[in-house]
Amino acid sequence: MTALPPFQTVLDDHSAAVMAILRGAVGREGADDCFQETFLAALRAYPKLEDGGNLRGWLLTIAHRKAIDHHRARGRAPVPVAEVREVATEDGIPEHDPGLWAAVGALPPKQRAAVALRYGSDLPHAEIAAALGCSPAAARRSLHEGLKRLRKELA
Amino acid sequence: MTTAEKPTELTAIDHLRARAAAEGLLDVAYTTADSPFGPLLLARTERGLVRVGLPNQDADELLVDLAARVSPRVLEAPAELDEVRRELDLYFAGKLDHFDLPLDWRLSSGFRQRVLRAINRIPYGQTRSYTEMARKAGNERAVRAAGTACGSNPIPLVVPCHRVLRTGGALGGYGGGLPMKEALLELEGVLDGKGSA
Numbered sequence: 229m230t231a232l233p234p235f236q237t238v239l240d241d242h243s244a245a246v247m248a249i250l251r252g253a254v255g256r257e258g259a260d261d262c263f264q265e266t267f268l269a270a271l272r273a274y275p276k277l278e279d280g281g282n283l284r285g286w287l288l289t290i291a292h293r294k295a296i297d298h299h300r301a302r303g304r305a306p307v308p309v310a311e312v313r314e315v316a317t318e319d320g321i322p323e324h325d326p327g328l329w330a331a332v333g334a335l336p337p338k339q340r341a342a343v344a345l346r347y348g349s350d351l352p353h354a355e356i357a358a359a360l361g362c363s364p365a366a367a368r369r370s371l372h373e374g375l376k377r378l379r380k381e382l383a
Numbered sequence: 384m385t386t387a388e389k390p391t392e393l394t395a396i397d398h399l400r401a402r403a404a405a406e407g408l409l410d411v412a413y414t415t416a417d418s419p420f421g422p423l424l425l426a427r428t429e430r431g432l433v434r435v436g437l438p439n440q441d442a443d444e445l446l447v448d449l450a451a452r453v454s455p456r457v458l459e460a461p462a463e464l465d466e467v468r469r470e471l472d473l474y475f476a477g478k479l480d481h482f483d484l485p486l487d488w489r490l491s492s493g494f495r496q497r498v499l500r501a502i503n504r505i506p507y508g509q510t511r512s513y514t515e516m517a518r519k520a521g522n523e524r525a526v527r528a529a530g531t532a533c534g535s536n537p538i539p540l541v542v543p544c545h546r547v548l549r550t551g552g553a554l555g556g557y558g559g560g561l562p563m564k565e566a567l568l569e570l571e572g573v574l575d576g577k578g579s580a
Contacts, residue, residue: 234411234450234457239396247392263395264402271408275455 230280235271238283243267245284245351246291252348253295253340255329262298266291285358288351292341292359299333331381332374338362339374346371400460410454412463415442419475420563423540425464428453431485432467435538437559452490471540477570480507482541490537494520498532505546508571512550534558540567 246266250259269290277286332343338360345356357367403409411433413426421438424445433453436445450457466484473479491499501519505511517529533544539558545567549555557564568574 231447232450232455234446235455236413236446236457236459239399239458243392243396247395260395260398263392264399267396267399268402268406268408271403271456271458272406275410 232274232277232280233283235274238270238274238287239267242284242287246287249288249341249344249348250291250295252329252332252344253292254298254333258295258298258302262291262294265294265297269294282358285355285361288345288355288359289361292337295341295344296337328378328382331378334381335374335377338370339377342367342370343374343378400458403458404460404463408456409458409460409463410456411449412458412460413446413449414459414461414464414468416464416468416471418471420559420566423471425467425471426457427463427467428487428489430487430489432538432541433487433490435540437539437563439560440558467541474540475570480571484541486538486541491532491535494522494525494528495532495535497521498529499536499538499542499544502533502536502544502547503542505543507543508573510546510548510552510568510573513547513555514550516547530555546571546573 243263247259247263250262250266254262266287270287332340334340335343341360342356345351345359346353351359353364353367353371356371357364360367360370362370400409404412407429411426411428413424413434415422416425417423418438422442423438424434424436424440424442425432426434426436426445426449434445434449436442446457470479470482470484474482486503488496488499497520498516501516502511513526513529513533514523516533517523517525520529520532522528533547534556536542536544536558539545545557545564547555554561554564565574
């Protein structure tokens, strides 16, 4: 069992990662709200947390739930996209593409979270699994299914 | 993003801090403050000032200790410490001879806390001996324990353990180092600047 560090440390260590996945999951506009909701919920529950061993996974799980709440509240429907722009960029990082992220946002929750955690926060499969509370194999499967679906929708 | 803009998560953290305060979730609010001796760590609970970390103490360790002993809801929140910072600034400028701050005594208990509460009543510019403090706390023979209580003072400066000297006037010890104790006693006019009372 790992003792709980001061909450400020949790915030310092993980706020950038949480913001990154939320941007991926709900877009830039919704991310601020979801970020605050995530850390407020975390702060409320924090003293009762039994083990400080996987705080990142715990936070990402909360963030994931807040992103789902956000989508539910907005009654977000899938946004079909006809074409994917194939544009080269200097640094190899694709330009922000609202159509793509809308399609990610329209994926079923597990797949959406897996895609956002993998490509939004650059997490390895083991950490995605920890965040989603499933096995690494299941995380890999969700990611695979999510990508397959994105390819189909964006084709 | 322009360079003048904060990263979004920092703005979001400002909002988060305000909402946490409004919801009563800031069990321990802290900040660091400049002093003539170096940076101080200041931490408070809803009861009052709970910890002052001196410049030679490791602030990260103190925060870990607060998380374990008070609550892990420890957040940096400078605005919550505004009054503490203001009074300390005045004190260091020689313009304040009595702190008017609520204190949270929970980091000490028993005999040690009685010693610290007795120390808290020593007026500005005066000194007492470890023996007197032991007596005030109810056990005149526990002089060594009174010394330990001073050394473990969680709220130095505000609870003025620097005003406690050995019988006969020798400085004794200080958590922030003897030069700091000397400088504080000079500031209060007890020492003449040559190290003698």
